[in-house]
Amino acid sequence: MSSVMTTMPPIDGETCLDDESRVVAATDFGHIVHGAPLAIVRPASVRDVSLALAWAAQSRCQVAAQGRKHSVFGRCQVERGLALDMSxxxxxxxxxxxxxxxxxxxxxxxxxxxxxxxxxxxxxxxxxxxxxxxxxxxxxxxxxxxxxxxxxxxxxxxxxxxxxxxxxxxxxxxxxxxxxxxxxxxxxxxxxxxxxxxxxxxAPAEVRRFVLSYASLEALLVDQRLLAAGQRFDAAQGAAVPTPNGWSFRLDAIKKIFGRPPDDGELLAGLADDRPRAQIATLPYLDYLSRLDALEQALRDNGQWSFPHPWLTTFIGDSQAEAIVPGELTRLTPPDLGPFGQVLLSAFRTQAFRTPLLRLPPEPLCHVLNLVRIPASDDPTTAARLVAANRATYERLRAAGGTLYPVSAFAMSRDDWRIHFGGSFEALRAAKEEFDPANLLAPGYGVFEPAAG
Ligand SMILES: Cc1cc2nc3c(=O)[nH]c(=O)nc-3n(C[C@H](O)[C@H](O)[C@H](O)COP(=O)(O)OP(=O)(O)OC[C@H]3O[C@@H](n4cnc5c(N)ncnc54)[C@H](O)[C@@H]3O)c2cc1C
The missing domain is CATH 3.30.465.10 (Uridine Diphospho-n-acetylenolpyruvylglucosamine Reductase; domain 3)
Known part of the structure; x- marks a missing residue:
């Protein structure tokens, strides 16, 4: 244990130096990268966070805030630094x-x-x-x-x-x-x-939910474009799901119910889904919002929650969807996604986005392409192969004008980040110089040069 940690100021919260806490802080949902901090601070107040960061700046100690550690490639970790457990x-x-x-x-x-x-x-x-x-x-x-x-x-x-x-x-x-x-x-x-x-x-008490099935990717894309343009539903998410007979395609959309229930026929008019297979139900809004809880429970129960998760999330411009998505689906094998895995593919209007550092392709309509890989093995060699596959996919998408959603499992160089942030990079760099001049915060991304010393 580094002696520098003994100089940490007393705080109202907790400071943990024990090995067990350090091992926990060296783990994230990705289960691919592991870097143990020297200490974990559990702040009890904003003042504690301030004291810890002021001490870290003075001691040239790197710091990573940890929220719920759903990072998939060590981005919330800080080897031999200070982890701030924000929970x-x-x-x-x-x-x-x-x-x-x-x-x-x-x-x-x-x-x-x-x-x-x-x-x-x-x-x-x-x-x-x-x-x-x-x-x-x-x-x-x-x-x-x-x-x-x-x-x-x-x-x-x-x-x-x-x-x-x-x-x-x-x-x-x-x-x-x-x-x-x-x-x-x-x-x-x-x-x-x-x-x-x-x-x-x-927020409504209830929503009307429509889970629609599609015979082809083309049909799903046509409907997603129609729906994104018209705002007919309040939320929608598409997916390609591997089955023993190849891919099946799905759209999960809701309409919030305020007062009179919506007219199903009106909402579904003109859509190209396989209507007899449509699942339509009214359910509490919270049940819809919590729709991934069942999957989480299943993965916790069978142990796969703690397996490696080499996920990849990207954005592609609508003009490239037909050129890119079929090829990427062809490259994916069922074991690479796992029995619970899927490819999320959702269209959205970029006009609704205003966060400068969230990088989207410069098109009015884009798609999230999210490889939710849940391999049924905790074999690190498989994980390493899928991380390499993520990198190759990212490079193909980037060459076609696609961008990264930076919660993905593969290494990014500083040049990659510079390209990623594009015209916004200089603003981020200037803010970094002003607010974290010693470059101590969130080292897991590797956006900037590591701190000296
Ligand atoms: C099961 C699962 C489901 C997901 N679903 C979605 C989804 O629906 N939509 C979506 O957009 N993303 C989703 N993600 C990705 C997720 O948004 C990111 O990984 C997010 O950063 C994780 O949040 P967290 O609280 O677990 O953060 P952590 O993994 O703990 O931290 C992530 C990064 O944020 C930094 N950080 C954490 N807290 C703070 C803070 N208070 N201040 C400054 N920096 C901080 C950390 O240092 C680290 O760099 C999902 C990931 C998983 C594993």
Whole structure:
């Protein structure tokens, strides 16, 4: 254990130096990269975060905030540095009208538990509610309502951030806007989010859900374009699912029910799905939002939750969809996705997005292409092969104008990041120099040169 840790200031929360805590902090959902920190701080307050970061800056110690550790390639880890376990700061503070203030370590489940009883919810939510608010905002946050509301980070009104120097700052579109723009989608490079003020919209008690089946990718794409243009549903998500007889294609869409139930016939008019196979039901809104809980439970029960997860998420421009997607599906073998795996493929309008660092292809309509690989093996050789396959896929997509959703399992060089951020890179670099000049924060991404010493 490094003697420098003995100089850490006392805090109200907990500081853990034991091996067991360090091993836990060296693990994430990817189960591919492992880097043990020297210490873990569980802050009890924003002041604790500030004290820890000020100490780290003085000691030249790297720091990684850890939300719920759903990173898939060590991005929330910090080898021989300080891990800040933000799950100890998860209060949902007072709600005022259509806003709610939450600690960054709260999960989306925590947020909804406080807002749904008041008939309100954030307009854009990730598909999976177990992520932390802070961990989601630093990557952007994508969900099935993206076409209408953009990313989760487009719907945050104000952030409280502790900079790399330990200074507590508030930022928004009007106040410290450069910091606001560098934090949202900025991969935790310039500060640790401690609180977020989130926008809320009316939430229904129930939704009408339509799970539609398609005979071909082409038919799915035609309908996704139609729906993205018309905003007929409130949320929609497409997928290609491997079956013993090849790919099957699916669209999962909802209409929120406020008052009179919607007219199914009107909503489905003109769609090219295999109508006899359509599954249509009315269910509580929270059940729809929690739709991945059953999969999580199944994977926890059979042990696959702790297997390697070499996931890849990218965005492709609509003009390239037919040129790219069929080839990528052909390259995927069922074992590479696993029995629970699938390829998420959802269209969304880019007009709804305003987070500068969330990089999307410059087209009015784009698609998320997400390889949800859940291999039925914990063999590291298989994981390494799939990581290499991710890299090759990314390069093909990038050559076709595609971009990365930076929650993916493969290494990115500093040049890759520079290309990724494109015209926004200089703004991020300038913010990094101002707010984390020693480059100590979130080293797991490798966006900037490692800190000297
Ligand atoms: C099962 C699963 C489902 C997912 N579903 C979705 C989805 O529906 N939509 C979507 O957009 N993404 C999804 N993701 C990806 C997910 O958004 C990112 O991996 C996200 O960063 C994870 O959040 P977390 O709280 O677990 O963060 P962590 O993995 O703990 O951290 C991720 C990064 O954020 C930094 N960070 C964490 N907290 C803070 C903070 N308070 N301030 C500053 N930086 C911080 C960390 O240092 C790290 O760099 C999913 C991932 C998994 C594994």
């Amino acid at each position: 100890s700061l998860r209060r949902v503070h007072g709600a005022d009208g259509d806003l709610v203030v939450v600690d960054a370590g709260a999960t989306w489940r925590d947020v909804l538990a406080a807002t749904l009883p008041r008939g309100l919810a954030p307009p854009a939510l990730p598909d999976y509610l177990g992520l932390s608010v802070g961990g989601t905002l630093v990557v952007g946050g994508m969900g099935s309502a993206a076409s209408q509301f953009g990313a989760v980070s487009d719907n945050v009104v104000e952030l409280q951030v502790v900079t790399g120097a330990g200074e507590v700052m508030t930022c928004s579109g009007a106040r410290n806007p450069a910091l606001f723009d560098a934090v949202r989608g900025g991969l935790g490079q310039v500060g640790v989010i401690t609180r977020a003020t989130l926008k809320l919209v009316p």
